Amino acid sequence: MLTKPIRSFLIVLLVAAMLAACSPAAVPAPAEATPEEVVVRIGTQPWIGYGPWWIAQEKDMFSKYGLKVELIDFVQDSDVNAALASNQMEAANLATHTAIKLYSAGLDIRIVLLEDASYEADAILAGADIQSIEDLRGRQIAFEEGATSDLLLNYALMQNDMSIDDVIAVPMPASDAGMTLISGRVEAAVTYEPYITEALTQGANLTRLYTAAEKPGLISDVLVVRTSFLEAQPKAARALLKVWDEAIAFYRANPEEAKAIIARNVGSKPEELVTAFDGVVFYDLAENRQQLSGEFLNTMQEVARVSQEIGLLTAIPDLTALVDTAYLSD
Amino acid sequence: MKKPRCTTRNILQESQPRLRLLELRTEIPPRIYLAVGIAFIGAFIAAWTFLTAFELVSPIFLPAPTEVFKELWRQVGEGILWQDVSLSVYRITVGWLMATLFALPIGILMGNFRLFEGMFEPFIDLVRYMPAVAFVPLTILWAGVGDTQKFIILFIGTFFQEVLMIMDNVKTVPRELIQVSYTFGLNRWEVLFHVILKSALPGIWDTFRITIGWAWTYLVVAELVAASGGLGYRIMRAQRFLDTDAIILGILVIGVLGLLTDTLFKVTYRRLFAWMDNRN
Secondary structure, three states, X not given: OOOHHHHHHHHHHHHHXXXXXXXXXXXXXXXXXXXXXXXXXXXXXXXXXXXXXXHHHHOOOOHHHOEEEEEEEOOOHHHHHHHHHOOOOOEEEEEHHHHHHHHHOOOOEEEEEEEEEEOOOEEEEEOOOOOOHHHHOOOEEEXXXXXXXXXXXXXXXXXXXXXXXXXXXXXXXXXXXXXXXXXXXXXXXXXXXXHHHHHHHHOOOOEEEEEHHHOOOOOEEEEEEEHHHHHHOHHHHHHHHHHHHHHHHHHHHOHHHHHHHHHHHHOOOHHHHHHHHHOEEEOOHHHHHHHOOOHHHHHHHHHHHHHHHOOOOOOOOOHHHHEOHHHOOO | OHHHHHHHHHHHHHHOOOOOOOXXXXXXXXXXXXXXXXXXXXXXXHHHHHHHHOOOOOOOOOOOHHHHHHHHXXXXXXXXXXXXXXXXXXXXXXXXXXXXXXXXXXXXXXHHOHHHHHHHHXXXXXXXXXXXXXXXXXXXXXXXXXXXXXXXXXXXXXXXXXXXXXXXXXXXXXXXXXXXXXXXXXOHHHHHHHHHHHHHHHHHHHHHHHHHHHHHHOHHHHOOOOOOOOHHHHHHHHHHOOOHHHHHHHHHHHHHHHHHHHHHHHHHHHHHOHHHHHHO
């Protein structure tokens, strides 16, 4: 039998423990911000097209707008999606088709910015004996399913009246695809920069068979923001896009320094990325005001069509409702 | 003073066979043992149904059990599930057998001879901390994109731990047992094969059970690259396409298959080592 003081002590302890367990789980970041600061957590991946955000971070472009931006690194699409879906981040850099997919899955997000489009930075690579898409028939091709590579490969096949059933799919992460091709274990591979440059420098006979430049915008990236954040912090959203504009301006004025910053954050050396940068086109705010409500909407329709073809989408959602151009200007 | 009290208590217990479920380390009726296990799984599924039926969580995070069942129905109907299961079971079996084929003799040598322990242990201790997933690109270079590459990943994931566990199994054979055997005039090899190995075998069998379980957990890593079938591949693909119901289905199927392999080893254990119970 416990004595009374000990028993009451234990009860207090128990109640305290229960209260602690009930209080909302410690979510970092938001609470730490000073009142006038707005915290924006942006999910990102080591891709050149997201580079301007690293420039903005290193050149401290956020703080003058009262923004406290955290760039959260991921290496896989699926993980960014999960973190965004579970409200761990306010915004994310996503490939256009991923944004459409998440939107059609019921996520309350808006595309507020067209960041970049890949031209030669996404490509189908093959050896000298493969001269055309037609030659891919019956060959082993390494590519990442459900990702930009899947989109590009299927688009290329569709343009040549073929389908994925005409080739032998060897699914793997894009980071492994180039290396697998060099080692001669597959006959073609679809991947993106910096893996393309790596593959081309090491594999003597490899060439770019087909690139994303064949259909500009098919492989592109957008900034998506949660609708709840846009409604609560419209000013911060506008400021965020202004920072993007400044970072693009910096990139265009000081290409050497900007590329060095981006290369460091992607995890490569600048000289390895020379051709990679040539394959990516960035869009500043002025260009966004033209594209986002115009030509890009048509491109998105095409992206959605190919996504449906590869089984990523069951139905194409209303894309005009997904895009919100209100934050591009004051 | 203590002894009489204990006895009274024992007598009391036997005279009134009241069900004592919370007695320390005491056997309970098998019915109850089974019932609480099933009840817990039932409660788990009920909680899951409750959470999804009232949409307390978004279907993107947690699909309803019915959705998962529909996915199961679809995969069974299209023959995908059977294909995946047979592919994965084949890969696990071969990968694990490869690991065991090497782990068994090496582990036995290491457990019995200090010479071999000294030779292999530093190397194994070094390698066993290396993450199997980091070997994926290398295994492609070494073995290509076929099934051999998957076997190698499963081998790396299980072999190094298995060897050490088998060594420990052998070492648990009591020294007295060995000394008594020598006293009875057995020679070294007779002691090794008839005493040490026989005595260590139940422990080794348990090691088999545990390591094949690890092989199951390495399945997703093994099927990360260049697989176009298999349960691990199906989960990964579902992740990329954000099909939560397929992810959960895949996890459940792996869980059930793991449970089955576990049961298989437990049942054979009871059959093979029935003499253990008689001895105690």
